[in-house]
Every structure is written in structure tokens, then in C-alpha cells.
Amino acid sequence: MMASERVESAIEDRRAIVNDAIAEQLPIRKPERLYSASRYLLDAGGKRLRPTVLLLVAESVSETGSPADDYRAFPTPHGESVDILSAAVSIEVIQSFTLIHDDIMDDDDLRRGVPSVHREYDLETAILAGDTLYSKAFEYMLGTGAPSDRSVAALDELATTCTEICEGQSLDVEFETRTDVTTEEYLEMVEFKTAVLYAAAASIPAILLGCEQETVDELHGYGLDIGRAFQIQDDLLDLTVPSDTLGKRRGSDLIEGKRTVITLHARDQGIDTDSLVPDDPSDAEIEAAVERLEAAGSIDFARELASDLIESGKQRLEVLPDNESSELLEGIADFLVERGY
Amino acid sequence: MMASERVESAIEDRRAIVNDAIAEQLPIRKPERLYSASRYLLDAGGKRLRPTVLLLVAESVSETGSPADDYRAFPTPHGESVDILSAAVSIEVIQSFTLIHDDIMDDDDLRRGVPSVHREYDLETAILAGDTLYSKAFEYMLGTGAPSDRSVAALDELATTCTEICEGQSLDVEFETRTDVTTEEYLEMVEFKTAVLYAAAASIPAILLGCEQETVDELHGYGLDIGRAFQIQDDLLDLTVPSDTLGKRRGSDLIEGKRTVITLHARDQGIDTDSLVPDDPSDAEIEAAVERLEAAGSIDFARELASDLIESGKQRLEVLPDNESSELLEGIADFLVERGY
Numbered sequence: 243m244m245a246s247e248r249v250e251s252a253i254e255d256r257r258a259i260v261n262d263a264i265a266e267q268l269p270i271r272k273p274e275r276l277y278s279a280s281r282y283l284l285d286a287g288g289k290r291l292r293p294t295v296l297l298l299v300a301e302s303v304s305e306t307g308s309p310a311d312d313y314r315a316f317p318t319p320h321g322e323s324v325d326i327l328s329a330a331v332s333i334e335v336i337q338s339f340t341l342i343h344d345d346i347m348d349d350d351d352l353r354r355g356v357p358s359v360h361r362e363y364d365l366e367t368a369i370l371a372g373d374t375l376y377s378k379a380f381e382y383m384l385g386t387g388a389p390s391d392r393s394v395a396a397l398d399e400l401a402t403t404c405t406e407i408c409e410g411q412s413l414d415v416e417f418e419t420r421t422d423v424t425t426e427e428y429l430e431m432v433e434f435k436t437a438v439l440y441a442a443a444a445s446i447p448a449i450l451l452g453c454e455q456e457t458v459d460e461l462h463g464y465g466l467d468i469g470r471a472f473q474i475q476d477d478l479l480d481l482t483v484p485s486d487t488l489g490k491r492r493g494s495d496l497i498e499g500k501r502t503v504i505t506l507h508a509r510d511q512g513i514d515t516d517s518l519v520p521d522d523p524s525d526a527e528i529e530a531a532v533e534r535l536e537a538a539g540s541i542d543f544a545r546e547l548a549s550d551l552i553e554s555g556k557q558r559l560e561v562l563p564d565n566e567s568s569e570l571l572e573g574i575a576d577f578l579v580e581r582g583y
Numbered sequence: 584m585m586a587s588e589r590v591e592s593a594i595e596d597r598r599a600i601v602n603d604a605i606a607e608q609l610p611i612r613k614p615e616r617l618y619s620a621s622r623y624l625l626d627a628g629g630k631r632l633r634p635t636v637l638l639l640v641a642e643s644v645s646e647t648g649s650p651a652d653d654y655r656a657f658p659t660p661h662g663e664s665v666d667i668l669s670a671a672v673s674i675e676v677i678q679s680f681t682l683i684h685d686d687i688m689d690d691d692d693l694r695r696g697v698p699s700v701h702r703e704y705d706l707e708t709a710i711l712a713g714d715t716l717y718s719k720a721f722e723y724m725l726g727t728g729a730p731s732d733r734s735v736a737a738l739d740e741l742a743t744t745c746t747e748i749c750e751g752q753s754l755d756v757e758f759e760t761r762t763d764v765t766t767e768e769y770l771e772m773v774e775f776k777t778a779v780l781y782a783a784a785a786s787i788p789a790i791l792l793g794c795e796q797e798t799v800d801e802l803h804g805y806g807l808d809i810g811r812a813f814q815i816q817d818d819l820l821d822l823t824v825p826s827d828t829l830g831k832r833r834g835s836d837l838i839e840g841k842r843t844v845i846t847l848h849a850r851d852q853g854i855d856t857d858s859l860v861p862d863d864p865s866d867a868e869i870e871a872a873v874e875r876l877e878a879a880g881s882i883d884f885a886r887e888l889a890s891d892l893i894e895s896g897k898q899r900l901e902v903l904p905d906n907e908s909s910e911l912l913e914g915i916a917d918f919l920v921e922r923g924y
Binding site for chain 1: 616617684707713717722731746752757
């Protein structure tokens, strides 16, 4: 396994490249309030994991070295040149659009340590900023200069992904009022709401660079696997990390009665998960609830599920050439379930 | 000029075709609440003017006769076959997405005589329904089967159009708090908020069918011209049509203090347009305000502006072959400013 410092440093390098590209492609122009709101959450932070996955897949396929010299004029295995950075920006912009609209839907006040867009601006501006990022993402994906048959295939993947994200979010809302959600249904919801964007990030560079369908499909599967593991790890962190590291109250999913693979597993062991914590619980009551989940084997169940998904995702990377970029993609898979925040 | 009955009958024929296509391409499937909300406003009515313009341009260019036999396997001048109806559905679906989100932003209760989507369902579902229609529109535009270079060009037009609609809506919100908006700025806002979707509807069929750039550009201009005229006519109808025909209170723009070319013209004649009507005005007070606008020449100014735009739009149709479909496109231009509701 690759040393985690090298993986984190690779993420950091590409984060800086993606941030510069966002500033270049999404300048704050007229109408200024609209574009300033559209940039607000992008400027507030984020690890840029999805665009990093996209750039690493491109590097690996084209064997450019890691990082590549110029992502704007990126060599394909067929001798053309493609602006792969524009595709990376597209994926990050889609992620930002979904966060802005999700925060409105959940009426969340905070995101990345700053007020959510509808709090910092207003509801109208937040809806419009999300809608603007949505079409901009399609503009950026159209702006790679790839041969048009590959552009069409990449746009098809992007459009389908966006539809699935909406379906996943809708299922998430529906599940809040249902007591009979199965683990299988929950994982399907996670696939749509979260994992498909990792799948798009991993497969679209292969599409744009003209890889074989098998490569595209395996990379898509890698994205689905690590995306699902990412969500399960998020659910685990909520229970196992102290509030000050987490940036929100430890156990907030339990307090809000959110369903996760952990609570669904516990429910199937006969635990009444809706009364695991009382209203307005103390830290000791949260700790006691987590200990019950541990005793029921629910935390180990989630850890193993995440770990299996990561192994499955890494196996799929065998379609890639053996180089530093594909090693980093394995490292990112591990990073997703080893990160402590 | 073409008899208006023939124009209205042509609109009605294509409306039925587009409605069937929407039912076929956007079935209410799982998650059911999401898709039912996505269909709700589409099913509540609408003249389908934009997709009708799209189909008529396609008919005229390909000289298929009017209406064509099969819009799903539509002959291009280059011998291929294209699903032009899927592009028509795409444009109508974009229109529906913008209405759903606009109603949230304006907190409007009614649309097409039924509750707005966020009233009939809820805020979350309405935001998500709009977002779903957004990506579906791109899926439908990708589903025409046109050669990929033309698909890319059509998607480019669609994405740019969506960005401009957001910019136009943002300007509209900004103008509500400004007293120094010029007629030029107002018309630019109308171009972005309303006219660009007519321009997309008129130019995209020419792109997909492989017409010359000059034809595409002239059709784009036709759409901009008639779209601007359409908005000015809407502003005129608000002042000149009785409430029961209009479906909302006559003079509601005056009551809400909305800026239009009519009030901007009056302001430039020295009329204090913010106090044209008192709070909670009687019908007689509305009538008196309209008479003042008439006396200032503001109503005639708007009528002439709309009429000039229609003439300009019709002139641009000279790039099309002389056939029944292009005559109907002229007729639709006239219809937009002659309609009484």
C-alpha cells in the first residue's frame, strides 16, 4: 500500500490546480451577485476529490507522469489533445450545485464552516446559483475539445448522472418517513445520491481520451465502489469522531434519526434504533448508544462493508496501466476509508 | 398574411404531438413523487409554442410537408434520419423547469390555473423536480440520433441558453430594487430571461438537420425578435385585457411595481410611475392609470416596438425555403402580438 502522505500530497497538488482552473473558468462577472453566489461555496473549501480522481485516471491512461505538465492540452493515446481540466471543473461544479440545493432542501445553516448559500445570500439567489452552475458544468464538459463522438458520450454520462443524483436525493427524503427501509434500498439510494458522481469522475476521462468500453466500465465500477464506501465512512465518522474534529456534533445522525447502514443493521438485530438516544442527549448518552451499536456488531458490519467495497474498487483498477497515477488511485480508495474527518 | 385560424390550428396540431411525446419520454416512474411533480406543470397546460416553432423550422428546412409524417424519424437534407421530436420535448422541458423554479423564487401560488409545484407538493420536491427536468432536457437533446458534431453544437446552444436564462432571471430580481433601469437594460434582461429560449427553439432544428451557419444565425435572430415581442405583448395584455380573460388581476404589474417597457417609457416622459396606482387600487383607479399611460404615448410605444420586432423576425425567415411551414412561422410571429390572452 502506498504511504498515505504521498496520497495526501497528490490530492493537495491537484486541489491547487483545480482551484486555479475554477477561478479561470468561472470568473465573477455580471450579474455579479449571481456569480459571486455561484463561486461562494467553491471558494469556501473542499478537497476536490472527484476532480482529482478524474485527473489521475487521465494521467494513468495517457502515461503522462504524475502530475502531468499541462492538463489544458492533454495528450490522448490517439494523438489528439484534450482540455481534461475543463472536465474536472465540470464535475466539481456539479458537486457544488448539488450542495447548494441540498442545503436549501435540508435548511442547513452551515457548510464547510461558513453559512450555506441561501443563508449568506437568499433563497432566490441560491436556487439561481445552483441552476447556473448546472448549465456551466455542461458548458465546461462541452469545452474539452475532444472529438465530438466522445464529447457526446461524456455528456450523456454527465446528464444521466445528474438525473440519478436527483433520484437519490428524492429517495433520501422518502426514506425519512419510512420505517421499513432495507439495507439494500439504502445502498441503492447512496449509489444514486453519492456514488454516481465518483463513477462519472472516474469514467469520463476514459471516455474523452478514447479508451475501450471495458476500461470505461471498470472505471465506472471503481467510482461506484469507492463512492459507496465514502458514504459509509461518513456515517461511521459521525459516530466515532469527537465533535471538535468532526466540525459538527458527534452522533448527529442518531439525534436526527437519520438511517445509515449502521442503524439499519442494528434494527435488524432487534434494536429499537429510534430510541437509541433521548431528545437532547448528553455526550455520555451518545457514547452509550455508540457502545450498544458496537456490541450489536453494527459498527464492524459497516467497517467491513466499506472495506470490501474499497477492495472491489481497487481490483477494478487492473484495467489501467501500472504507473504512479494508478497507484495513487488505489491510495485514494484507501484514503477514503482511512480518513479521520 | 396567413389567416389566424390556420395558425392556431397548426399550433393545436403540434401541441397534441408534443404532449404525446412528453408522456412517452417522461413517464411517471420511481421515485414516483419526484416524477409526478416533474410532470405536474407540463400536464396542467401550455400552448407548446416553443416546440411548435422547433417542429415548423424542421419541416420547412426538410420540406416534409406540414405537419410531417414522423417526427421521430425525420429526414435531414443530407439523407440521415433524426428524432426531432426529442429536441422539441427538450425545449419544452427546459421551459417547465424554469417556471417551477421561478414560482419558488417569486413565491407564486398559481400557474396555469393550478397550484404551483411547491404549493401542490413542497419546496424540496419542487427544487428537485426542476433539477430533474434540467438534466432530462439534456438527455432528450442527446437522444436525437443526429451526427455527433451536430449534437455537440445543439447541446452547446442549449447549455448557453440555460446560463443566459439564469442571468436574465438574476437581472430581473436586481432591477426590482433599482430606480434607474434603462429601456435598453430592460430589453437585454428580457432577451436573456425569455427570448433566448425562442432563439434556441428556432435555431436548434437547423443545427441538428445540418443547415448552413447563416441559416442557423438568422433563425436564432428570428427567435430573439419574436421572444422579445412576446414579452412586450405580455406586458401590454396585463394593462389592456379584463381580469377574467387574463386569468389574473388586470394591471397586476402596476400594482406590484414591476418595470416594463411601458412604465419605463412613461418614466422617461416625466411620469412618476411608482405612484401611478395607490395601494389596493379600485378597477377605476387602474383604468385611470392606463389612460395616463395611453396619453403619454407609452402604450403606443410598446405596441410599435413589438410590431417592429415581429417585422424584423419575419424578414429573417427569408433564409428558409418558401413553403407552408415557413408561412406558419410568419403566422406564429403575428400570432404572438395579436393574441388576446
